[in-house]
Amino acid sequence: MLPRGRPRAMGAAVLLLLLLVVGFFLFGRDPECKRRSWAGEEGTLCDRCLLTPRVFSDGLGTTATLDEDPYGSRNLSASSPQLLLPPKCEMLHVAIVCAGYNSSREIITLTKSLLFYRKNPLHLHLITDAIARNILETLFRTWMVPALVVSFYDAEELKPLVSWIPNKHYSGLYGLMKLVLPSILPPSLAQVIVLDTDVTFSSDIVELWALFGRFSDKQVVGLVENQSDWYLGNLWKNHRPWPALGRGFNTGVILLWLDRLQQTGWEQMWKVTAKRELLTLMATSLADQDIFNAVIKEHPHLVHPLPCVWNVQLSDHTLAERCYLEAADLKVIHWNSPKKLRVKNKHAEFFRNLHLTFLGYDGKLLRRELFGCPNQFPPGAEQLQQALAQLDEEEPCFEFRQQQLTVHRVHITFLPHQPPPPRPHDVTLVAQLSMDRLQMLEALCRHWPGPMSLALYLTDEEAQQFLHFVETSPVLSVRKDVAYHVVYQDGPLYPVNQLRNVALAQALTPYVFLSDIDFLPAYSLYDYLRASIEQLELDSRRKTALVVPAFETLHYRFSFPNSKAELLTLLDAGSLHTFRYHEWPQGHSSTDYSRWREAQAPYRVQWSADYEPYVVVPRDCPRYDPRFVGFGWNKVAHIIELDAQEYEFLVLPEAFSIHLPHTPSLDISRFRSSPTYRNCLQALKEEFHQDLSRRYGSAALKYLTALQQARSRA
């Protein structure tokens, strides 16, 4: 209970207590710990100085507060008197090694938790392989977080520095790279916090940074003690861990005092130790951690032990409970079991919830500025903010304008992906979807055995559901040639053409089939397209668009035709129709279905108003016009662009794809029910035509004429 009666007297008592505590911290604790453990008695460091709940009471007698809170996490750690936080605008530096698809997802969740609690500018130093760099460069560029700087370092270049160390840990060579950070980070950088990708913050990193202030003159590395018995040895027969002080230290969270490390000859030091140990130990089991521990065992004065709350380690057989059960304040959770979130632990649910908080957290909400700190805006952010601020909220098409300007976070290749081998006639299916079309993916995979590039418009939470969906689908989980690009939701209108452009930009084959998610291609289409591209020698005449005729069924369950002949039979029986024959015949009339029935060879067709066929084009074709958001005219504008650039439309006689029925989208419902929505679409069309005239001059006249004719008919 809080003392209620006499605040001043209480204040004085507290002051006295604080003096004792401060004194203890400054003059009592570290030497005590060092005396007991640095002398080499294994096990004493952890038992007495970090994991034993009684350490603070030793020097102080029994006081309620200290007894109940031995880890210095509540009234003592971050808020403890001797800990002065750096000024609010001081940049904090964080280094992380990250390689591959899965770690790239992990690091984003870690970053969200960092950003959520941080109040200082952050500089992330990311040591990445080509895959992670590709993903993360796009992500951070589109994320546009104020007061966040990201630098990339090529992990390939570091490989030779550590590849001589045999390593059995699943992290491979990347796991060892933390050892060489002092040599590769900029010399201007005096201090850095190094993190594993599998940690989650639940507090402000500035409190961790401030612990540099507790280092003694000689200390260069801040670490939390290991919360498992691994380094004690004898876990099984012939279990022989690397040398360590007691339980050793965990390297998931490291405070590196870089300039001091340089001065102490770190590079030589760890190499000498590693080489000597490798003579008998053959390989590292826990990568860098083994070597850090061996060095510390030899030079114990180098390490500054950190409170355990800064690296709560959640393995199956963790001793972490001894840390957190007493602490009200957990600072960093470390999912350092290979089982990750599925780790068995009686409080696993608690930790999972903390992690899920950031997994599902809407990253755009972290585009928060830091009040009163200068120069915090990433490239383009200020201009964007100004453009958005200039929009008139009362204007009827405000929502459209705002949606057009929105920069969505983009996470390319969200899942592991095997890029297709280079083949001159290969075709990637390009499409976009949101959560309500997920059930199309399995069927699509059965119909299209080739590469796909799909953009998904999802919330952060849905992205996790999507991940689960793919991982548990026997059909999808084996298809490594399908690249999924997550575009994060922001705003009420579906940014259909922005999505298409993301998927198109990530297609890696020379040709792309620009499709929609609710169409299933003929089973033979992938092979047929590649054969046609080869036969038609498209590579020598690049400006060709191959048209794939579109049909539709109104039945959810129907047997998909195995050939053109079967398709024609269904068409004649009325079970199939040409696409949108009743609602929007002009969309596909140029395809000339009656000619297609009889055609044996590709035939050329001319553009006509509102034509929007599904086409196969070279990958470098024009992009979709991102001004078209929501429902309507998004493909039509793209086909006009192709025509204006003098693409030739060739209909393929054996190609077809069939539209399956689905619930009308919210956007189409709004289009139908709202005159404003239709007026705004009309305004977009007109602006598009103005741009077209500007770019193509009189050649664009025919599109304008067509629009005017269409309008006079309406």
Add this chain to the structure above:
Amino acid sequence: MLPRGRPRAMGAAVLLLLLLVVGFFLFGRDPECKRRSWAGEEGTLCDRCLLTPRVFSDGLGTTATLDEDPYGSRNLSASSPQLLLPPKCEMLHVAIVCAGYNSSREIITLTKSLLFYRKNPLHLHLITDAIARNILETLFRTWMVPALVVSFYDAEELKPLVSWIPNKHYSGLYGLMKLVLPSILPPSLAQVIVLDTDVTFSSDIVELWALFGRFSDKQVVGLVENQSDWYLGNLWKNHRPWPALGRGFNTGVILLWLDRLQQTGWEQMWKVTAKRELLTLMATSLADQDIFNAVIKEHPHLVHPLPCVWNVQLSDHTLAERCYLEAADLKVIHWNSPKKLRVKNKHAEFFRNLHLTFLGYDGKLLRRELFGCPNQFPPGAEQLQQALAQLDEEEPCFEFRQQQLTVHRVHITFLPHQPPPPRPHDVTLVAQLSMDRLQMLEALCRHWPGPMSLALYLTDEEAQQFLHFVETSPVLSVRKDVAYHVVYQDGPLYPVNQLRNVALAQALTPYVFLSDIDFLPAYSLYDYLRASIEQLELDSRRKTALVVPAFETLHYRFSFPNSKAELLTLLDAGSLHTFRYHEWPQGHSSTDYSRWREAQAPYRVQWSADYEPYVVVPRDCPRYDPRFVGFGWNKVAHIIELDAQEYEFLVLPEAFSIHLPHTPSLDISRFRSSPTYRNCLQALKEEFHQDLSRRYGSAALKYLTALQQARSRA
């Protein structure tokens, strides 16, 4: 920058500094403030003690830290030396007045922000009207948050205590109730934090609670200064605010020292002041806040001014910027403009993001226990946890078992609702849906002019999108007779029958039409059903189920028949079909469509295997069996239950409803593609039959026989 060289010397310096600061806080600051302002010089309190950025440097000379951080928010406030946090398991008390639908939504967002940062057990004391109580009792019961106690107090009973005060503020009588909290909260409660529903926490409330420790002996109320010029007067001609010290105080966040208030005769004190002021001022403009300020003006020793970060007030013309621009740490945001989130403020985006964080935060993640605190589980939570822990993760139907046990948070009447007037033959349409069926709602409203009770299965984020959807729909926003109940998503299988039961339990008319969201009733159905109920004198023979025959169309756009005759024409033309005639004829065969064609009067039909008609039944009909989650057999089981309880099935000759096409749900797709899914459904059916036999004995034999026959056919 952090000092790097000599940590001990630095530590000693910091210690010295702290001593000065502590001394200043304990012995310097409060008297200084009091001398200057309590003497009655208006404006000096705020200028010198709260809003002026130089106050701390007065006593200390210029030090970087203190100069830069005048609000004591970073190194000094929560973490400041004299502020001792209460023990981690100490219960903190919070009182909130809450009335109506919209405030009930607000308070949930506030509670999420509280729970997110809190590390202590919390006791919420909610003073509610009947509407809020109904909503919040259900919500907190189903939320099952550990270490959270909720008590309700009837606002009706408080009305007479404040209704004599004329009040012009939009909060009405409820706005005044904070004045009487000291008389109605339990006498055992010594201290309480009082909050408005429109505040958002961005820090741990324990830090606010700890400020009680800074109260002097005489102080009884902790408040943050007002961040507008309202109480300075002269904002416009004849603007005459209530008396206040300088800018006065804002009552959105109050620390009430209850037992001291009692001792000081608070009740008499505020009444005397209010009555006196009302002689000249006629009415309060800002409800309780005017009276609090008038009392404080008269008895300035009662107030303990709180740092401004604990109530950052976001009105259009707020002075809050002077508070937060200097502070890195905002603690509580107060949306105290009637415009709420649409407030104009150059940092509005920042504050909105903070608020949106909790608006969309998945509340189930707050079911986190507090480590090391005893007795924190709400009723049923421990048993539930045990039952879940006993499930075998490797069992093939694990997902089904887990989903059945899941307790979903339920927010009944999410939007303002006008209960239907009591009418003996009235019927409520009952259905459930998820986000992907939202576009059905407008059409449904056009077809059914009567009351509806709809359960929506949503994430927290989707609930906000849903709110926006209804508010911007001209059709939906005017329909106050539609009650929307949000059931929050948790788990991979759609809990269809749990949803139906929520909607059914909230229906307020004597009869319910148990429908599905993808059906549109005949335009006349609502009137026809009420007439039929009256004519058939159903109230005298309660066990009747009126059958509404079901049809389907495969076209998204079709003209809905205006009569049975028109429907029959469409049926004959093949544009309509009897429901699932091709896929699942047994579902509706008992309805006997050919008899219905000719029928002029209601006719009785017998149950047969797999019968699942849409029926109208008394509100107290049996509930749906919640074991059926995902796709399959959920309605069939309910109809069996009706039959087993000897309900009579009467088909209505003029009633019909038509199913519109939609994309197959993920659940039906999984049912079709996964043998495990089908096996689990089969297991559920068998368990259902076993229960049936247990309850109805030999009378249930016919259902089992039917099941076995069906299986032998399969």
